[in-house]
Amino acid sequence: MAALPIFFSQVVGHEMALRLLRRTIASGEVAHAYLLTGAAGVGKHTVAHAFAAALACLYPSLEGEACGECESCRRLMRGSHPEIHTIAPYSEQTLIWQLWDGHSVPREAKAHQVGVIGRTINFAPQFGRRIVYIFTRAETLTEAAANSLLKTIEEPPPYAVFLLLAPMPEDVIETIRSRCQWVPLYPVQTSVIADWLITQHGVEPSLAQRGALLSQGCPGRAWSFATQPQAMKLWDSLADLAYAVATEPHGTAPALVLAERLRALASIDISLHEKDGGDAEPSSKTKAPSRGALLLAMDALCAWFRDALWMACGGETSGVVYQGDEPRLRRAATAMGVQRLMRTLETILDMRRAVEGNANVQLASEVLMMRLLSP
Ligand SMILES: [Zn+2]
Structure with missing residues (x-):
């Protein structure tokens, strides 16, 4: 929905999850890995992106928000942050060669898609406070890819954080799931979504109401209906x-x-x-x-x-x-x-x-x- 946000305050709904994540940033007690679950369009990627921004920010506020001004925040706002990595499925699966070098790679794959973790995780961050890996659809990890992650997720370098997104906890294998802190995202209230479409996106009220209803609690879907x-x-x-x-x-x-x-x-x-x-x-x-x-x-x-x-x-x-x-x-x-x-x-x-x-x-x-x- 629109561009992905770098502030929690830009996220619609999800108060409980945001409170938890803000407290995490403010306290500095950050886990190695988080599992964000919820339906397609409910806002997993949106929340994860704001969380990644705050994790990488050099000077987060006492309320746990990114500062919006440091080198890390500015790079993110320009849309290119070399230390926040988004790993989406290739075709329908998230494959081992996307994570590590030394595996056979399809010819059509682009260089930046190959071995993302292997070639970055051993270098301390240059611009931000942390390196963040976002798996947009962790349920598509192949068994080999998931197994290859176990040790890294359990004992990553202190500056690395993994954010795994999936519809439901059971969609990710138990050995990975048990190493993640779970952050469930629930459907957002229809009235909250409609308000957001009207005030933030200038959508005409009756269209906003219809889009919000049809979206069944998923702001991303409501946004696509309305726009x-x-x-x-x-x-x-x-x-x-x-x-x-x-x-x-x-x-x-x-x-x-x-x-x-x-x-x-x-x-x-x-x-x-x-x-x-x-x-x-x-x-x-x-x-x-x-x-x-x-x-x-x-x-x-x-x-x-x-x-x-x-x-x-x-x-x-x-x-x-x-x-x-x-x-x-x-x-x-x-x-x-x-x-x-x-x-x-x-x-x-x-x-x-x-x-x-x-x-x-x-x-x-x-x-x-x-x-x-x-x-
Ligand atoms: Zn910042």
Whole structure:
């Protein structure tokens, strides 16, 4: 969302986590490694970036904020800090050659992506107080990469700090997890997100409210809804798809057609940040559906069917996420009934776990639709 912040005060929501991290900076009692968990778009990278800024800052304030003026802060504000390293997955995995030299490297890899830890960790920082490594998706660490980190994370040089970001603690292997201090991030209140969109990003109030609702507690998603018209359109198309699931006749043929539609929608790349720092991706313009986009699409389907279930149970229309779609939600509620809606939600959540756990994207979308359209 916009550029990544260097001050905690720029972060929306997450008071508890920020209080903990501020106290960490102010007291100087810094752990070797932190595990920040939460849904995509909830603000893990945002919080980690502000934390990294404060960790590297030469003169942090008594409240634990970066000073904004030292060499380290100024480099970060210019967007290039040689001692804060962001390690994003290459394709879909975070691989051992990204961390250490001496492993075989694909030809397309760029020099700055190779052996990031190996070539930097033994040199004390020149500009800031600490060297920080941010793993934007620690759940994608391969077993070899994760194992290669164990010793380093346990006994790094005193100036090195590791920040690992993942959806849930269980997504990172136990041996790594147990060496990290856990910082859970929870969904941010809708009203807080809407306010932030209006006051910080000048978003028109009704659009801000809709984006905040659809984001389900994730400021990054809300920002993309409110500022990228194609993101809102995508969410509407996913509502159309959900409605089709509710009204199509059962059977394999319609299921495969809907699976194709789902994959097409999961190929649209929606950015959660203006600049994502994820430069390890070999190509940002893939046409194939991506795992992350499919997960977001499944979240949208879930939200729509939860709305329908809410209405099937006699809930007020003010409680639905898909404001404005009440007529179709009501029709789906009547047509499907509580039992089938609950089964539908279970099926989507089930397949979501499979996709998170590396199931084949094409196959998963087909199995999902077949199960949703089986009698
Ligand atoms: Zn500073």
